[in-house]
Amino acid sequence: TSGNDTAGTENKPEPAATTETTTDAGTETADAATEGDGVLTGTLKVGMIGPLTGGAALYGNAVDNGVKIAVDEINAEAGSFQMDYNPQDDEHDAEKSVNAYNQLKDWGVQAIIGTVTTTPCIAVSAEANSDRIFMLTPSASAADVTANKDQTYQLCFSDPNQGSASAQYISENSLATKVAIIYKNDDAYSTGIYQTFKTKAAELGLDVVSETTFMDGSDTDFTVQLTAAKDAGADLVFLPMYYTPASLILSQANAMGYAPTFFGVDGMDGILGIEGFDTSLAEGVILLTPFAADATDDLTVNFVSKFEAAYGETPIQFAADGYDCAKVIYAALKFYAENNGGLNVDGMSASDLCDILIQVLSNPAFSVDGVTGEQMQWSANGEVNKAPKGMVIQNGVYVGL
Amino acid sequence: MSSNPNDTKYVAVPGPGMIPERDKDKRPVLEASHLGIDFGGLTAVDEFNIAIGATEIGGLIGPNGAGKTTVFNLLTKVYQPTRGVIMLDGKDTHGMNTTQANQAGIARTFQNIRLFDKLTVEENVKIGLHSSIGYHLPSAVLRLPRYWREEKKAHERALELLDIFDMADMADVRSSSLPYGAQRRLEIVRALATGPKILLLDEPAAGMNPSETEELMNNIRKIRDTFNIAVLLIEHDMNLVMGICENIIVLNFGKIIAKGNPKTIQNDPKVIEAYLGSQDGE
Amino acid sequence: MLNYLISGISLGSVYAIIALGYTMVYGIAKMLNFAHGDIIMVGGYAAFCAGTYLGWPVPLAILFSMMICTILGIVIEKLAYKPLRNATSLAVLITAIGVSYLLQNLALLIWTSNPKAFPNMVNFIPSIVLGKNSDNPITISSATIVTIAASIIIMVALTLFTGKTKMGKAMRAVSEDKGAAQLMGINVNATISVTFAIGSGLAAIAGVLLCSAYPTLMPTTGSMPGIKAFTAAVLGGIGSIPGAMLGGILLGILEKFAQAYISTQLSDAIVFAALIVVLLVKPTGLLGKKMTEKV
């Protein structure tokens, strides 16, 4: 029963995880496991799909590195339970991504972290949905990723979520009266946020005075876009994009002597970590992000220090997302084991595991504290509930708002 | 027809020239008047007038760079003339391109050989036969009987034409690996295959030794006789020119300096001075 | 308006300087060296490493980058292109694409996918501010000034080199007929190596200037500007050195004007459509010589 055959229906075809099903499936598997000690055992085959080469390699590699840290921690901590981790490259391409997915299937994957980028994720989640393989994407944020697919969950905010949250935030805090938007026209992530932002902004009465775009081939010079914003008198420029082009926008605005408030989204995180970047350019930039590498809570400190030791660089949000994904899967299985008298994942079919994970993630009693958010919970349609944190960059570091 | 070109009798035509008496009932295949072309500052051809009878063999000679090849390029519409008129078989060629000129009945060979290198000898000839092959793309793609019939006909016709130069046994050879002389002959066959009314040959004997040249001479005559077409040729080999051309035009610096049968041309002092030089070698 | 013109020229001058290298290699080796953009990227990284990691002074870092690229160009030519000397130009084109993948993926392994912020290496020249006291002062950045100056110098130097020097003429002879060139006593392999050495050395300069103007450096940094510069070279008439310069600048201006006055969404489509129109009117590009093929 694949979800996408009934296109058009808003709700999930299979209302996930009622308490009934929890107990049902729970007792069954518990019986099969013949253990009653509530312990999680066995080796779980976890796959990851993301761009490890090509233009988007940056994001895939970050996730990969983050997951590796988490897997090491998990494997060190829980002796009887191990994660066997297998990352696969998809070059940010739907076709390659499906190939990678099929490779993972041949390998015997039981759960998938990914895919990292949006378009490939839509293609793969449709496949995984009909194969009943659980997916938790660290960063593919479009609504289409989870739409009509009950086994695909997001760890990151969804685009609509981010877009409207940003508009809301700007309006509530009266950050600006006139807003300009620069977005990347050939990018699903960027346009996705832009569209919901615009709709929400209209609702809230924010005055969007300029909307300009750029593309892959013309992502170096932003004079026109910035001039348009400036001429329209925008006092806030909304930048729903990843941090690489954003860093150029900041430096060019600076050169023009244009200093509005720059407002970014989660993709902006990482800008301070660019090697050699003059952080003073980012002074005053506000961004909504669930992760700040210099946060002082134990989880973050632990993750960041391990990451820096392993890779010699500060983790960006994608790395944190990857880290949390592995942790969420682990936490969910542990949760299940504890509540159902144990669980041995060895040789368990992907679809059984998928049912378990869906059950747990949609269980309101289940929540996870991660580096990208406290008390993360998931709604039935696969979206995460966590509080976006408003951050402002001051003196080269994030400061919570 | 006479074998000694000097014996051909000529009659005047209304246009700018003379044609052989035997062709007087047919209209000249080619008439050009006041033809000229400039390249930038250089006037390569000027005041060029000619009339070729339906079965005449004409010659065009002159020093290097006199404009002979340029005249061919004008007649075949490779260059559009700066001035003048070209009538092909009674049709004004104004506004025609090379393809249309060929379809109107003029075919040529090139001074620098231009074969379809990657195609075989037979295929080269079949390109010449192109417009006489009577099927269209759908019958080819669907391989209708019509396709097979017409291809068979074309194949046989190609071999027949190649046989003129005894080249039928080379039909399968890639044209680029032919020796120089054979390439020249293949060009002639290809031009002939288009079914022209007049054939222009640009230095057909270049790179051939005297015996080969003699054979070529016979073949040109044979072509004229079997196909009943006119031939106009450029050549620096005087044995060939004087041997078969009934009427010769001499160009120098783009202008005609002499016209007439081989005997008069050979003895024209202007031609001797500009072109032939002292005739010691012969 | 003036503002857009200037940003167009800034962008265009970067295209121009890349296009010069493209055209140089194309003009002589008669090959579209699609790896050119990636050599630019390597040039950027080399200068970055020398300047940032080794702390070398700017001129030394640029020289180092040029040296690395020149050697790289020669090595690539020897290993990848020379064995294909008698192959079709398409075979060489595909090999160049292979080289491009190779360089990008090597860079990915060596320098990782994280972007580096490239320091402005040319700020020894002050930027010019027009209309300082008006509402809209217009800045011409140091990178732009240097890029324009460098591309003009390179254009003149290359024109003189290929047109006047013995080596330059030999290069043109080689590009036309390698066999006949050998009959003149010209060492064809050496000549082509020199061509690649020059082209790659120019790529290093282009890399430094590209990254100084638009300071993010990633393994894929060179590929899109490479394609744009190739377009510019064609616009100007590929093989023509002043054409590359003109094509580059025009393309930059066109791109900016299309963005400013028509649509930022469709600017690429507009730029490429304009290119098609230009080629329709002038099939050999703006300054391209008509290939005279005498019949």
Next chain:
Amino acid sequence: MSDSLLKVEDLNVYYGSIHAIKGISFEVNEGEIVTLIGANGAGKSTSLNTIAGLLKPRTGKITFCGKNLVGVHAHRIIREGMALCPEGRRVFLQLSVKENLEMGAYTRPDSEIADSLDMVYGLFPRLKERYKQVAGTLSGGEQQMLAMGRALMSKPRLMMLDEPSMGLAPILVDQIFDIIKNLHAAGTTILLVEQNARKALGVADRAYVLETGRIVNSGTGAELLNDDSVKRAYLGG
């Protein structure tokens, strides 16, 4: 013979699988004019191109001034003092007439070029008239003059000419042969391939007859001029 300038022994050349030269041997002595004659496709051009290094023989020996030439790059061979005026002219179409001529003198010091240029312009005034024109737009015969002039520019010890009179007006053909004679008189050794066999044999000291890749006859120029089989095959009736 130790004083042979060029010596070819048992040469075999292939085009892919086509065996074009089948074990030919011949020599050219210092100061001689030697001519190769033969029908189309006999392998004359192939022989010259192989000697100049443009083609690689499969087997065989070529020595020039006692030095081995097999496996040596063409440009090195040329620098040994050889020039080839190739079949089909092969002038540099995009270069001007003057630049083409300068290329001919590529191996010589720049200071000597001016004199040689004057010499070539003297022989072919048409080239002087057109020194700025790109070679591609020259007429066929003009290009042939240019190819000949370009070969002359290098002042070689051994001049190899492949059908130098092709496409030239009779008056110029005579002139080409005069040039050959003058070169000879000045001590240049000449290896000549000509379709105009009568004229070629007329100036040659010695000649070889090639037929489908093999040498079938040889002798002095005068001998071959009077040889019946040669007369029949190459001199015409």
Next chain:
Amino acid sequence: MGNKIKILGKTNKNSLMGFINYGIIILFFVVITIVKQAGALTNALSGQLIPICAYIVMALSLNLVVGISGELSLGHAGFMSVGAFSGVIVSGAMNYGGVTNGAIRLIVAMIVGAILAGIAGVVIGIPVLRLRGDYLAIVTLAFGEIIKNVLNCLYVGVDKAGLHFSVTDEAHMDMSAEGVTLVRGPMGAVGVVKASTFLAGIILILLTLFVIQNLVNSRTGRAIMAIRDNRIAAEATGINVTKYKMIAFVTSAVIAGSAGALYGLNFSTIVPKKFDFNTSILILVFVVLGGIGNLTGSIIAAALLTVLPEIFRPFQDYRMLVYAIVLILVMIATNNERLRAFWKRIGHIFRKKGGELNEQ
């Protein structure tokens, strides 16, 4: 007489090569089907079957332009894109209208994709075919970029009233509430209801081979090759240059369009960016590696190079590096004169002598 027999032999050789190509494809199909029945087909390979078919068709059609017509096209993915998007839209609209049968949707999508790509071929062919060599290459490249750029701005939806288009955003499509968005700008076509099958792919390849091979071995094909070899001589021989170049170009576009539809209906989402310069180049790599003008080579190269990056997955981080090196080495090896002569000689041992000149 002897000649004639030999030459008929040559014609037979051509059709023999044709049959070999059909044979390869049918064999491929049979082997895969058997392996699949036996349950031995990996998911990795089975997932690639349809893309492989689409790429083979693309390579064959590009070979018509590059190999047969001798023009360099760097924007072939553009035609694929037109076919893919129009196919997906048509199929989506049919699905919405109640035609859920995959085969019917696929066939209609392929036909519409082919027609629209053909129209694009005519439109781009008119300016392009006046140009030569590398100028043509850049215009085709430009065309590919323009298509990509325009599709990035295109929104298409369907409701009871029919199809709705917009070039600004979803809201501007004026679609009623029960409508379905089929194409959403840069997010591309989402929620594609798949329809492609391996069998359909195989049939499309066979059809393509049938058209191209029969075209090449006809007067039209010869005319196209003559223009490639020597344009001026072709003109002087009475060949209408523009017409025949156009036939080659548009036929190629039509085929690419149908391949695009096959490809597009194999994934639940496609984006305009997929059909960018890199994809055009990839297809060109198939053609060149397989041998310019060699259809069998195109087939094999397209199939091999599509699975190669997957086979290299165990190399992990070095995967694309290895791929690049293999690409370069193969190019060098296949173009090495000595190696080529070697293969030729081996070929000669198997083939009867003939067609050679010097050996009487």
